[in-house]
Amino acid sequence: MNWVGIKVDLVHIAYERHFQVQPEKLIDVRHIESLLNNYSFRHPHLLLEALTHRSCMLPQIPGCYERLEFLGDAVLDYVITFYLYNKYRAMSSPGFLTDMRSASVNNDCYALSAVKAGLHKHILASDNVDNDIANTVNNFGRLSIESTFGWEIETYFSEVLADIIESLAGAIFVDSEYDKDIVFQSICPLLEPLVTPETMPLNHLREFKDYCKKMQYIMKRPVISTQNGVVTRTIEVEAKGVVIYKHTSTVSNNRTAxxxxxxxxxxxxxETNLE
Known part of the structure; x- marks a missing residue:
C-alpha cells in the first residue's frame, strides 16, 4: 500500500484483557492446545474467551467469543485463499478456485472439523446451546468422517461449532502477534483433508441454477415458512409456462432447505431423464 502511495503504519496492538479466573479452572488448556497442532498460548485467557458462548457469560469472563470469531473468519478466509492460490498455480480458472475455497471455508466444514476434533466438549454454553450441539454430534455420527467438505451435507449443524473454529483462529492470530502462518499451521490439521480438484464435491446450488439457465427454465420465487424453528421451503421450476418440477423440503434452517x-x-x- 505504501508502494501505491497509501501511507500505512501497522501497529501491533498488545492484548489486554482482565479476567478474574485462571483459564485452567474452566477449560483443559493443554489438551486443547494439543488439538491445535500443539500451539502454546502466551495468553490462555484468549483461549478461554474463544470457547465462551454468550449464553454462558460469567462475571469472571469479560467477553464471549464473538469478537474473536469476527476476526478469525477474515483470517481463515485469507490464509486458505492464499494456500489454494499457491498450491494450484497451474489452475487458470478463478471460478474453480472460488469453488474450492467455498468447499473449504463454510460453516458445515468448520462444524464437522470441530466435532471430529472433539472441540464441542470444551465449549462453555447454556443448556439450550449444549442441546443444539448434541443434536449436531448425533447427526455427525450418521455421516462419513472421511472429509470435512460442507456442500454434500443435507442436515443442519449448529453454527456455534463453526463459530468456534473461527474464534480459535482469531485467538491464535492475536496471541501470536498477528502471524497468519501460525494460524494456518494450527488450524489446518483440524480441516484436513483439505479439498483438492479431485475430491471437490459439486456445488448443488450452482449446478441447479446453471442447469435452469441453460435450459431456459424459470425458477419461481421460493415459498418459505418457519414454524417452531423448522423451515419449510417449496421450489417450482417452469418450462414454457408449465410447472415441470415442484419440491417441498422441511429441515432446520433455510440454507439447508x-x-x-x-x-x-x-x-x-x-431418474426421469428430463435432460
Whole structure:
C-alpha cells in the first residue's frame, strides 16, 4: 500500500484483557492446545474467551467469543485463499478456485472439523446451546468422517461449532502477534483433508441454477415458512409456462432447505431423464 502511495503504519496492538479466573479452572488448556497442532498460548485467557458462548457469560469472563470469531473468519478466509492460490498455480480458472475455497471455508466444514476434533466438549454454553450441539454430534455420527467438505451435507449443524473454529483462529492470530502462518499451521490439521480438484464435491446450488439457465427454465420465487424453528421451503421450476418440477423440503434452517431442494431436483433429472 505504501508502494501505491497509501501511507500505512501497522501497529501491533498488545492484548489486554482482565479476567478474574485462571483459564485452567474452566477449560483443559493443554489438551486443547494439543488439538491445535500443539500451539502454546502466551495468553490462555484468549483461549478461554474463544470457547465462551454468550449464553454462558460469567462475571469472571469479560467477553464471549464473538469478537474473536469476527476476526478469525477474515483470517481463515485469507490464509486458505492464499494456500489454494499457491498450491494450484497451474489452475487458470478463478471460478474453480472460488469453488474450492467455498468447499473449504463454510460453516458445515468448520462444524464437522470441530466435532471430529472433539472441540464441542470444551465449549462453555447454556443448556439450550449444549442441546443444539448434541443434536449436531448425533447427526455427525450418521455421516462419513472421511472429509470435512460442507456442500454434500443435507442436515443442519449448529453454527456455534463453526463459530468456534473461527474464534480459535482469531485467538491464535492475536496471541501470536498477528502471524497468519501460525494460524494456518494450527488450524489446518483440524480441516484436513483439505479439498483438492479431485475430491471437490459439486456445488448443488450452482449446478441447479446453471442447469435452469441453460435450459431456459424459470425458477419461481421460493415459498418459505418457519414454524417452531423448522423451515419449510417449496421450489417450482417452469418450462414454457408449465410447472415441470415442484419440491417441498422441511429441515432446520433455510440454507439447508435450499440445498436439499436443489439436490432432489438434480436427482429427479437423472431418474426421469428430463435432460
Amino acid at each position: 435450499e440445498i436439499v431442494a436443489c439436490i432432489f431436483f438434480l436427482r429427479s433429472l437423472k
